[in-house]
Amino acid sequence: MSTDRGTDRGQDRGAPLVELRDISIAFGGVQAVDHVTVDLYPGEVVGLLGHNGAGKSTLIKCLSGAYRMDSGEIRINGNKVEINNPRDARRHNIETIYQTLALADNLDASANLFLGREITNALGMIDEAQMEAETRRIMGRLNPNFRKFSAPVSALSGGQRQSVAIARAVYFNAKILIMDEPTAALGPQETQMVAELIDELKRQGLGIFLIDHDIHQVKQLCDRAAVMKNGQLVGIVKVDEVSEDDLLGMIIAGKRPEHLAA
Amino acid sequence: MKAATAHAPATPKKKSVLAALEIDTRLLGMIGAFVVLCLAFNFFTDGRFLTPRNIFNLTIQTVSVAIMATGMVFIIVTRHIDLSVGSLLATCSAVMAMAQTAILPDLLGVGLDSPVVAALAIVVGLVCGTAIGAFQGWLVGYLVIPAFIVTLGGLLVWRNVAWYLTSGQTIGPLNETYLLFGGINGTLGETLSWAFALVATVAALWALVASRRNKVAHEMPVKPMWAESAIGVLIAVAIFGFVALLVAYEIPSGRLERIFEARGEVLPEGYSAGYGIPFSVLALIVLAVVLTTVARKTRFGRYVFATGGNPDAAELSGINTRMLTVKVFALMGFLCALSAVVASARLTNHTNDIGTLDELRVIAAAVIGGTALSGGVGTIYGAILGALIMQSLQSGMAMVGVDAPFQNIVVGMVLVVAVLVDILYRKRTGGKA
Known part of the structure; x- marks a missing residue:
């Protein structure tokens, strides 16, 4: 692992944290992702935009280990890595927060937070008390109103569930965070909470891929936006240099804004 | 699990006694149903149902x-099913019967009743059951054939492998040592049974104290002291009460005479002895404790429940759900073999139809015991209680003199009604159906 890059912002300096190079993946006859190249720097949020079926979720699942790409390569801190399953992704400190809230509904918050990485004692037994204490500590920081520590997460609201998912990523020192429509199921207040959290994570030097439909939100939260259409990359733009209409044009017509066209 | 009180206000409501005790209300309901059932049978059999003798036989x-039901809990919790357990039991029983009567004595050059033969036969049986279970698990987990199909095939295959291995013959008599696991032929006796009760009680109380201490150490809320003590007393009473019942069933004097004769002694006048805990029941108790610990305290158990609750979430959390499937089915196979030891030892020989229809009894026991077929929910003690309820129904009706067809009709209806009640209960308590 390379040294901490502190609060470096943007793509102007340093090596990229993640490079997805020339990624392709097909399902049956459908080319879901077609030779797409995207990079991500520490302390940066890159939005992935596109219609349903544009390939943005599929592309990112190659990074999170849910799918195996057909061709292309993934580099992390400049080193080529193999990511064949979610365990590999975790080894590279890649954490994913899914649109569908990948929580086991029948288990409580701490069981979900530590799922796959339980704290065990000397006998190899799960130390529930220790896990719950850690959960209370981190939730106290992220969502102080959270109380339902012993209820199964099926009893939680969308925002509470999302905070469990985010707590999971934060607790395990994610370096690269993938968020798939993290606010889709949330109310305005909870959305604001997630937005503040993203800012905090940026300050800590994480790189974040944010998949979203909401252009307004992407303009607010992201530094750059990568737009996809029909599996191909339309372009990557700095959100400060384009209007919402420009982004909309890229999504719908698949055209780069004229003032940026080289 | 505690009932979820939404957004607990700063001043907590006065909790009911049950809530303070944190006892699973579903378990209470099952115990209540079981008690009512026993009392009803006892009434209709003029007090013959609740005698030490009958309770001993029931256990x-x-x-x-x-x-097998304890293993089925793991299978169903991971959203699978195993229809092959009865047939797998038959194959394991056949393998062990052939090993101890036809193969091992010749191979080792020892007598049919040598303890070594029994031990080796059991090991062979357990390995065989585990391997077959693991193979079926591999078909389900890695080749992604639905468990229903794999084990439906297994139901036919293993039933007839057993037939082929024994040419359809009844194999017996089985090894003397082996027969100790059948029930009445192998019991702890009075002294050791009481000793077991003492050890079990101390261990249970120690576990209670340790759990409370751990929670206090992490500054987490604990039950009031009176509730904790009440649970401790309940556990002690239950353990000693159960052992007292099993000890109260006395060995018939004729049999005692033979035992003393075998030792070259004469039965003293007025001497009597109780059976105490059968080895098979002891094995079940140990198994229940071990598997409950596995389910609650190990990663394996946690992953089983997580996979049942949300397979995608489990997979994305880096859990190897395929390997988990293999392990769960291997465990089921191991338990089928263990069950085969008990079943064939109880019958004192291997019969061609051993374990027939057991898959239905096992699944029914697990489901009556609160295991949800939609996955993610189930307890070991619930499944054991479910098995006990099924067995009580069956033998109670036989004692009352209900006609055989009606017995099965009632058992079938009870299964359906039990699941209906379970669904209604879960809806009311807001859990997953």
């Missing part, structure tokens, strides 16, 4: 199905 008849 040893329950063991075989109960052992």
Whole structure:
């Protein structure tokens, strides 16, 4: 692992944290992702935009280990890595927060937070008390109103569930965070909470891929936006240099804004 | 699990006694139903149902199905099913019967009743059951054939492998040592049974104290002291009460005479002895404790429940759900073999139809015991209690003199009604149906 890059912002300096190079993946006859190249720097949020079926979720699942790409390569801190399953992704400190809230509904918050990485004692037994204490500590920081520590997460609201998912990523020192429509199921207040959290994570030097439909939100939260259409990359733009209409044009017509066209 | 009180206000409501005790209300309901059932049968049999003798018999008849039901909990919790357990039991039983009668004595050059033969036969049986279970698990987990199909095939295959291995013959008599696991032929006796009760009580109380201490150490809320003590007393009473019942069933004097004769002694005048805990029941108790610990305290158990609750979430959390499937089915196979030891030892020989229809009894026991077929929910003790309820129904009706067809009709209806009640209960308590 390379040294901490502190609060470096943007793509102007340093090596990229993640490079997805020339990624392709097909399902049956459908080319879901077609030779797409995207990079991500520490302390940066890159939005992935596109219609349903544009390939943005599929592309990112190659990074999170849910799918195996057909061709292309993934580099992390400049080193080529193999990511064949979610365990590999975790080894590279890649954490994913899914649109569908990948929580086991029948288990409580701490069981979900530590799922796959339980704290065990000397006998190899799960130390529930220790896990719950850690959960209370981190939730106290992220969502102080959270109380339902012993209820199964099926009893939680969308925002509470999302905070469990985010707590999971934060607790395990994610370096690269993938968020798939993290606010889709949330109310305005909870959305604001997630937005503040993203800012905090940026300050800590994480790189974040944010998949979203909401252009307004992407303009607010992201530094750059990568737009996809029909599996191909339309372009990557700095959100400060384009209007919402420009982004909309890229999504719908698949055209780069004229003032940026080289 | 505690009932979820939404957004607990700063001043907590006065909790009911049950809430303070944190006892699973579903378990209470099942115990209540069981007690009512026993009392009803006792009334209709003029007090013959609740005698030490009948209770002793009930426990040893329950063991075989109960052992497999504990494994079925893991299978169903991961959203699978195993229809092959009865047939797998038959194959394991056949393998062990052939090993101890036809193969091992010749191979080792020892007598048919050598303890070494029994031990080796059991090891062979357990390995065989585990391997077959793992193979079926591999078909389900890695080749992604639905468990229903794999084990439906297994139901036919293993039933007839057993037939082929024994040419359809009844194999017996089985090894003397082996027969100790059948129930009445192998019991702890009075002294050791009481000793077991003492050790079990101390261990249970120690576990209670340790859990409370751990929670206090992490500054987490704990039950009031009176509730904790009440649970401790309940556990002690339950353990000693159960052992007292099993000890109260006395060995018939004729049999005692033979035992003393075998030792070259004469039965003293007025001497009597109780059977105490059968080895098979002891095995079930140990198994229940071990598997409950596995389910709650190990990663394996946690992953089983997580996979049942949300397979995608489990996979994305880096859990190897395929390997988990293999392990769960291997465990089921191991338990089928263990169950085969108990079943064939109880019958004192291997019969061609051993374990027939057990898959239905086992699944029914697990489901009556609160295991949800939609996955993610189930307890070991629930499944054992379910097996006990099924067995009580069956033998109670036989004692009352209900006609055989009606017995099965009632058992079938009870299964359906039990699941209906379970669904209604879960809806009311807001859990997953």
